[in-house]
Amino acid sequence: MAQAFADKNYLVIDDFPDMRAAIRSILRSLGVNRIDQARDGNDAITQMQIKHYDVVLCDYNLGPGKDGQQVLEEARHRLLLGVDSIFIMVTAENARDMVMGAVEYAPDSYLAKPFTKDLLKNRLDKLFERKAHLSKVDKALVAKDYGAAIAELDALIAAAPKNLSELFKLKAEICLAAHRYDDAMAICEQVLAGREIVWARLGMGRSLFGKKRYAEAQEVFRELLETDRDLIAAYDWLARSQTTLQQFAEAEATLRRAVKLSPRGLKRQQMLGELALNNSHGPEAEIAFGQAVNLARHSVLNHPSLFAGLAKSKSANNKHGEALKIIGEIGKVFAGNPETAFYKATATAIVKQSQGDMAGATEALRAAEQAMAEFGETSHSRLGLEMAKTCAQLGEQDKAARLLHKAIANNHDDDEFLMEIVQTCREAGVDYDAETAIREIQKRVVTTNNRGVRLIKEGEFDAAIALLHEACEEMPGNKTINLNAAKACIMKMEKLGATAEDLLAVRRYVERLHALAPQDWRLAEVTSRLRKLTPQT
Amino acid sequence: MDFSDILALSIHDIKNSLGVILNNLDELIDDPNNHLADPRQAQILRHEAQRANSNLIQLLTLYRLGHEQLAVRVTEQNMEDFFDEVIADTQSVCRALNLDLSYRCDPALSGYFDTELVRSVLESTIGNARRYARANILLSAEEEAGYLVIRVEDDGTGFPGNLPQWLTDAPVSVQEAENPSRTRLGLYFASQIAQLHRTAGRTGRLRLRNGHVLPGGCLELWLP
Numbered sequence: 001m002a003q004a005f006a007d008k009n010y011l012v013i014d015d016f017p018d019m020r021a022a023i024r025s026i027l028r029s030l031g032v033n034r035i036d037q038a039r040d041g042n043d044a045i046t047q048m049q050i051k052h053y054d055v056v057l058c059d060y061n062l063g064p065g066k067d068g069q070q071v072l073e074e075a076r077h078r079l080l081l082g083v084d085s086i087f088i089m090v091t092a093e094n095a096r097d098m099v100m101g102a103v104e105y106a107p108d109s110y111l112a113k114p115f116t117k118d119l120l121k122n123r124l125d126k127l128f129e130r131k132a133h134l135s136k137v138d139k140a141l142v143a144k145d146y147g148a149a150i151a152e153l154d155a156l157i158a159a160a161p162k163n164l165s166e167l168f169k170l171k172a173e174i175c176l177a178a179h180r181y182d183d184a185m186a187i188c189e190q191v192l193a194g195r196e197i198v199w200a201r202l203g204m205g206r207s208l209f210g211k212k213r214y215a216e217a218q219e220v221f222r223e224l225l226e227t228d229r230d231l232i233a234a235y236d237w238l239a240r241s242q243t244t245l246q247q248f249a250e251a252e253a254t255l256r257r258a259v260k261l262s263p264r265g266l267k268r269q270q271m272l273g274e275l276a277l278n279n280s281h282g283p284e285a286e287i288a289f290g291q292a293v294n295l296a297r298h299s300v301l302n303h304p305s306l307f308a309g310l311a312k313s314k315s316a317n318n319k320h321g322e323a324l325k326i327i328g329e330i331g332k333v334f335a336g337n338p339e340t341a342f343y344k345a346t347a348t349a350i351v352k353q354s355q356g357d358m359a360g361a362t363e364a365l366r367a368a369e370q371a372m373a374e375f376g377e378t379s380h381s382r383l384g385l386e387m388a389k390t391c392a393q394l395g396e397q398d399k400a401a402r403l404l405h406k407a408i409a410n411n412h413d414d415d416e417f418l419m420e421i422v423q424t425c426r427e428a429g430v431d432y433d434a435e436t437a438i439r440e441i442q443k444r445v446v447t448t449n450n451r452g453v454r455l456i457k458e459g460e461f462d463a464a465i466a467l468l469h470e471a472c473e474e475m476p477g478n479k480t481i482n483l484n485a486a487k488a489c490i491m492k493m494e495k496l497g498a499t500a501e502d503l504l505a506v507r508r509y510v511e512r513l514h515a516l517a518p519q520d521w522r523l524a525e526v527t528s529r530l531r532k533l534t535p536q537t
Numbered sequence: 538m539d540f541s542d543i544l545a546l547s548i549h550d551i552k553n554s555l556g557v558i559l560n561n562l563d564e565l566i567d568d569p570n571n572h573l574a575d576p577r578q579a580q581i582l583r584h585e586a587q588r589a590n591s592n593l594i595q596l597l598t599l600y601r602l603g604h605e606q607l608a609v610r611v612t613e614q615n616m617e618d619f620f621d622e623v624i625a626d627t628q629s630v631c632r633a634l635n636l637d638l639s640y641r642c643d644p645a646l647s648g649y650f651d652t653e654l655v656r657s658v659l660e661s662t663i664g665n666a667r668r669y670a671r672a673n674i675l676l677s678a679e680e681e682a683g684y685l686v687i688r689v690e691d692d693g694t695g696f697p698g699n700l701p702q703w704l705t706d707a708p709v710s711v712q713e714a715e716n717p718s719r720t721r722l723g724l725y726f727a728s729q730i731a732q733l734h735r736t737a738g739r740t741g742r743l744r745l746r747n748g749h750v751l752p753g754g755c756l757e758l759w760l761p
Binding site for chain 2: 018022025026029092112113114115116117118119121122123126162163165166195196197198228230
């Protein structure tokens with residue numbers, strides 16, 4: 001009898017021809033006929049671009065170039081793998097810890113070498129069964145329709161299948177992604193009532209963090225690490241909690257322990273580098289950014305900011321020549337990236353200033369301003385903060401303060417980002433009371449929002465829209481305000497019917513949101529409500 | 538780099554060679570175009586190569602345990618699914634040796650443990666049981682006194698010495714002299730892995746007994 005997995009497209013990725021041949025012959029003996037092979041990561045990505053694969057069997061260790069994790073990362077990041085595709089990471093026994101550190105993109109399964117034909121058959125059977133079981137949930141997730149995904153999951157949970165705990169875990173993850181912290185907490189509490197389970201305890205901490213109860217979250221992560229000091233994810237979350245609690249040195253120490261255990265996490269190294277640089281720990285920053293640049297070399301997540309960070313750290317350690325050389329590489333490595341010119345310029349300004357070349361530094365700063373202007377009103381807040389740091393270091397206090405004020409206005413509800421601003425002011429000695437500014441701006445945004453909501457409730461749609469529109473013009477980069485303005489227009493149209501003018505207004509807000517944060521969890525709901533209002537053509 | 542590091546590196550290299558041997562052996566045996574005068578010899582080769590492989594994995598794991606590089610990752614695991622996989626990996630050799638390998642457990646039963654580590658305990662235990670079993674090897678799991686008890690038993694002559702016996706600490710004290718081919722390594726490894734599984738106030742343990750369901754030896758892994 002033909003197996004469910006036989007009639008599918010397979011890609012086998014391994015740098016050793018013998019190993020590829022061995023896996024191929026195992027697959028053949030299981031009745032699989034459509035098998036392609038790739039000898040390294042680039043080869044694999046090229047093949048995935050032109051053909052859809054149902055199953056990818058990828059060795060973790062692929063020699064020089066991308067490793068298996070980076071292949072997976074790039075494939076998922078560039079949507080080269082469908083929801084129904086299965087990615088299996090093949091590992092040597094000793095790679096287990098290396099690949100199991102907290103990773104953003106986890107494969108569907110790990111397979112230790114050597115494996116028998118019967119084991120692979122059994123595994124493929126189970127994986128296809130699982131995909132089929134969760135197919136509706138996966139489809140909803142791809143559309144970022146969290147509400148639908150949770151509804152589908154609840155239907156599965158109601159049948160109490162034997163993978164119930166896996167479903168609970170998935171539901172908690174989705175609730176966290178959808179910022180439904182109370183729901184996530186309820187699931188985790190229910191699981192923890194039966195037994196102490198790591199993912200559920202971690203979920204409790206993450207929910208507390210999401211609810212801005214940082215001190216309690218910090219306690220949860222700390223306790224988790226007391227029982228298991230290898231729990232990488234707990235270090236990451238502990239460091240984030242410490243940052244929001246303004247314990248910057250502690251956050252840095254936490255991440256330093258984490259990278260010792262799991263040095264291959266790119267984001268973690270970058271976060272550590274930023275913290276160390278802000279904490280004026282030059283040597284530590286240089287190590288972390290050096291690691292990050294190395295790790296990113298073959299990664300789809302490579303970014304000019306990593307090189308800029310390394311250059312600034314080197315300069316902080318008085319290695320100005322090396323720093324300038326790294327800045328020179330930015331243009332070569334990131335040709336075509338719109339942020340290249342900006343990061344090149346800010347890093348150059350810092351290095352020249354450290355060298356005492358004020359004229360060169362000022363010239364670079366002007367170039368950075370020019371590069372930033374090209375991004376327009378929805379330039380990424382990271383750029384604004386980077387610009388502010390550069391101005392502050394070059395002594396342009398007023399400009400730094402103005403940029404920081406704008407950054408706060410655009411991110412009034414992102415506490416981690418706000419605390420980085422506070423830290424920047426403190427370390428760079430900017431004469432600007434960031435904490436007071438944050439409190440005032442938050443108060444103003446909340447007041448505006450509440451007034452808008454009240455006006456909508458009273459049916460005063462136009463007044464609400466005008467109010468929120470005005471706030472938007474003042475803070476064009478603020479996601480929440482743009483979102484609420486869009487919602488106000490939508491509610492008006494849902495009640496009174498769509499008009500071309502209102503539709504145009506909503507589209508502008510939605511486009512801004514897309515430019516600011518294409519991954520924002522609230523976007524899907526707005527676009528789906530908007531779609532219902534748009535006349536079908 | 539001390540001598541144990543060099544050993545670990547060499548073991549790793551040997552294990553890779555064994556992997557290639559095993560893969561080629563499988564192809565050799567599974568290809569109907571090959572005519573072996575005594576197919577049983579090929580199966581014995583496969584059986585011993587698998588045993589050597591699981592021994593090396595144990596050594597590497599113990600090495601990492603000694604160097605505090607071993608992280609235990611406890612996840613929830615449905616026992617039926619788990620046994621399905623363990624059996625898939627060793628079934629063909631058992632069949633070739635005319636041994637029936639099966640499992641018994643409640644389909645809804647699940648346990649909390651590090652699947653990779655416990656799997657390697659079971660694989661090596663099954664590898665040993667293959668040498669003693671007459672016709673049957675049985676895996677089972679059930680809940681007892683708040684522990685998950687995983688058993689591997691055979692219908693051979695059983696363990697020597699006074700049983701049942703808890704093996705809580707190294708060195709393992711089974712009377713080996715009468716039966717030198719039962720290595721201590723497997724039991725030592727199993728009891729170390731059992732002890733790595735802990736919850737508040739309770740630690741995993743290992744127990745040997747004879748004549749549980751089948752008449753021969755029975756290794757019990759008690760996990761909290």
